[in-house]
Amino acid sequence: MGFAWYRHPGLVVGGAIALALMAIAALGFVWTPFDPTRLALPDRLQGPSALHWLGTDHLGRDTVARLMVGAGNSLKVGLLSVALGLVAGTALGTWAASRNGSLLDEAVMRTNDFVLAFPAVLTAVMMVHLIGPGAANAILAIAVFNVPVFARLARSAALQVRSRDFVLAARAAGLTETRIAIAHILPNMAGLLVVQATIQFAIAILAEAGLSYLGLGTQPPAPSWGRMLYEARTYMQTQPWLAIFPGAAIALTVLGFNLLGDGLRDLVDPRARRART
Template identity: 50%
Template sequence: MSLLRALARHPAGRISLVLIGLLGLAALLGLLGLTPHDPLAQDRLSRLQGPSSTYLLGTDLFGRDMLSRLMEGIGRSFVVALSSVTIAATLGTVLGLTAAWFGGLWDGATMRTMDVLLAFPAILLALLIVAILQASMWTSILAIAVVYTPIFTRVARGPALSLKTRSFVDAARTFGSSRSYIMSRHLLGNLVAPLTVQYTLALAWALLTEAALSFLGLGTQPPDPSLGLMLSDSRNLMEMAPWLLIFPAATIMLAVLGFNLLGDALRDITDPKSQGGGRA
């Protein structure tokens, strides 16, 4: 609750809470099937209708309700982003902590593997993984998780190298604390702030990556709604039905903006210089 109050007092935090809250509510309703219309239901007589009282955001080429498809599409995007970034954060943190703690061959092998993965542009590496496997929402989750694992590994390893030489870690060793306790209590406990900031920023990029994969036909497959697929389908109809492009693009923009602002606000709130350093 104290973090929420701090975010509410922060200018960027307030905007991020509103944006993520509204989009999160729409995503939840979409995933629960509580949409104004069936996102997959086609009505040929209502195709390419502009926004109206019946269809608030208009209809697409097949007469499907855009608002309903957007709600389910953002829900799928949130599921992909949250799942992939959570996997990447968990795996990357474990790899970073163990590399810093054990050092030697394990540290060298881990970080050189991460360097190889970082050498590829994120979207190209994701495309490579999806191309090898069958294109689906679950493949997108795996691909994005692999892409962002090296980032979390580096975020965890750097501070952990410094923390493991601190006096409170030496004191814990003296009192006979186990490796797992020291790593989870003393190292990981002091990495929560930077990892949380990185997590929120990674969510923004994961949403963009998921949209890009779907746009290229390598993410969520038709007829399931996806923001990237909706953008792809609107390419040839931009002049005739601009709402087909505007609304999905605006949804992606607002989601990315919301998570970026949240990350910036959390960075300001959890700045170690303003908090008096790490805790023992």
């Protein structure tokens, strides 16, 4: 009954990218080849070399060091914004499902539709304009458009789980509704939520890069991939690697988490599972 890795190339590749990224970010916390914020104007705009593996930027800062710390920054923003959206959205969706068809359910879900009607990054940009730029506000803004995604998923999953007999059996055993939700409903929808969280994670990282590019996210001198892209735009013709490396980092990360999410979805989807066994 072993797990056949070769049947899930996307899952394997995506998982490897995600793991590698986490390892790089973790290393970035304790060690980088250079201080990522140290200015060295004589060394500015160097191409890749033995000393600066991926070159230096317009202020002479080492690109490898900035990418490593930027990875940690991206992961932190992704993790916190998705976690916030997941917790709030799941609570809302499960709550709405427990009052299926009520006015409250309608109100929650129509508000969801309203938020979902706006493009995610646009919502985040508007939010940050309202509450002010900064890494913490970027996390909050990205979390806001994650909430309805999880609320909608959690509601439909909770409705499905609630219709199963074991929920009725738990009620017959005398459990309170809160305990039924925690002990039976949440664990049975956890798989779906984890899959969605992985995909939202990729979107969140992209959104953070976008916000930082616009100067609304992580503030300088803290390194972030989006900010690096922004600073590289003047040198696109002469020093293209300045844009290529952070751009590739963003693309690879988003690709990795999307592959991971799709692979996990195949694993969790009961129809796919039945087809394999």
